[in-house]
Amino acid sequence: MQGPGSQPRPFVAHLSSLHHPGHVRILHKECAALAHAGHDVFFIVPGGGPETMAGLDNPPPFLRVSGPKRPKSRLTRMFVTTWQVALQGLRTRAKVFHLHDPELIPPGFLLKLLGRKVVYDAHEDLPRAIRSKRYLPRFIRWPVALLAGAVELLGAMAFNAIVAATPAIARRFPQRKTVLVRNLPILAEFGHNNPLPFSERPVQAAYCGGITEIRGIREMVAATDLAQEDIPLRLALAGPFGPPTLLESAKQLAGWQYVDYSGVVDRSELPALLRRSRAGLLLYHPEPNHIEALPNKLFEYMAAGLPVIASDFPLWKEIISQAQCGVTVDPLDVEAVAKAMAAMISDPNAAEAMGQNGAEYATQHFAWEQEKEILLALYSRLTPPPQIASGR
Template sequence: METPVKRVLYHHRTQGKAVEGVHIRGVTDALRAEGVTVDIISVPGADPYSSPKAMSPTRQARPWMGVINKLPEPLFELVEVLYNLVAGWRLLAYLRQHRDLAFIYERYSLFMFLPTWLARMRGMPMILEVNDSATVERVRPLFFKRLAMAIERWTFRNADGLVFVSGVFRDRALAAHPGMAPAIVTPNAANIDKFTFTQAQRDDARRRYGLEGHVVCGYLGAFVPWHAIDRFVYQIADRLQQEPHLKLLLVGDGSTYPALHAFVEDRGLSERVVLTGRVSHDEVPGLLAAMDMAVLPSAGDYTSPVKLFEFMACGVPPVAPDFEPIREVLDEGRTGWMFPAGDMEAAVASVLKYSRDAESLQRIGANARAYITQHRQWRNNILQLIDFHRAIGRGTSAQTDTRTA
């Protein structure tokens, strides 16, 4: 496919680490592989290619970011509003230097509007990637919610295009902001070449963590309340004694990690529940290689969990909650299994059931990897983005999604 763009600016206000960094690098690397020059403007000190790559949602990329995050909510949100001045000044300087820019691709942040206004004033296409919104329940409840909604409504209407990670998220935004810009749905992705391992690598990882001779159910990601890996372990703990074939390999850290670690130690489960703690993202494929299946106990009801795609890319069949965004990409009984969202006993029952079925684990894992290979690599996402940009330029309808099973 001939690439219709030569240069893209990726603008974001995140810390550029953990899952955020994975997403940003995935899109950026895929664009660059297609011959597109991609420049990145980020919060000073938060370049996703230089910030810490460790999978820790609780450790700030820079000390001053931790200070800001501890501000009372009203002050924190005022800082977010004021950051428009920083972003606007840096974007204006960039636009003056680069005349060959095809479009700006911005990871949308609450209270951010000046880049969209500047792009509009300069006649530069602006496409917003929407991962957050004033319309959804957030970890930090909004103090200036009416202001956030007003800014978001204006921004969504004045951008040239919007990219949502799930259909339900797009529909929720459309209901709150009628008349918003054309939108597409692009779930997250994973690159097969980064999640391919040899039998020797699998054997080494299993030997290193004492997993040989067992079926291994893994988890990868943040240990935070909304992912509920702690609740899953508490629920399955009493069942492990009756399931000697099964071990858990849990990768990552976060706010619920210390209590979970103490629970595992107190119950004498450290041989059955292996906690790796924080690891670099480069170590992830090797740890996934040790898994036979994976569990995602919970997720946001509008989000597209990156870890789900990484499990599938590695041929590790997932057990996940049946939230709509997960139903959009997971084919029950073919590329994974789902349980009723919020039902932790059902999650445990599913893990125990399928852990006893070696043939299904191999078959579903192979199907999952094939699905990622064909439909959900980062290249698929950016080819859709390039087509979207071209459709916007023609003024044609671009209200599409990518639900493919």
């Protein structure tokens, strides 16, 4: 409650129709940072409720999560849930609306007409992402990508600010409106004073995150199978399969017998899983939206002191080379992946040294604590403190 003479807390609404209520970038990083800094923050998301707050460490008192029911189809989400989320946001009396999905751009135009300030958070390069959507027939991917990109740029012209997750995404938007807020790890979540020596860890590699065809699930399982010729290797998997039917398909692969699948793990359990492994896998396919991406997993592996075996994209090769924290391979070359896994995991001393290099480099260059200040500076411009008239 505000005391006499105190300045009102700025009301902010973060909106998502697509993401999970516990989304790390939105809830754990951006919403939590703003609430701790003195904003009254609402996160409106399908399936959101007070129970969502249980997943936060040190939950701020002025952060609330709510939202409509989860939609049963993609079309319902795009054409009904988007407007439900926006209308619930309007009921919060927020002055600033922060949109996290491209499908919220049309409601964003309405919010601008109603006099609200609107921020668009570009998590990915939308046109490139659409060109990688396998559920779309190939012949319509380019036209849909062009149309979506045009709508996104119209939003950029109308809205007050753009938050971009990578430099490549930022280059698509007007420079004067755009700030770069990278999706980097919260280092405190991954620090550990007495990590288990690599020589005492299980002989396993890990992958944590969304599990899809284009994120290399088949190659990871096949490479684990092939690596058995050199080392009795296990693959620790954690995260949701997309689509869910892919799980049954993956179980039919020969190498699945060497997989330990934990399902969707609580975020608090992730650091412990990584600290039980000897290498982190990041074998995204060379899809348009992956080439210049900055995946949070890469930096979480580094922050956890885990050496990385990653796709040989130029940007990733540069980061891993500078940090001396792993190796890069052709993600579609199963034999090369298997050899890299066997070589790294069979030499725990070298793997541990690379892991330590990555942890030190992440502390210096890839920490959410640095990005948070950029976000807070943007909001200080969007929600300046009210002017209090002086007495005469």
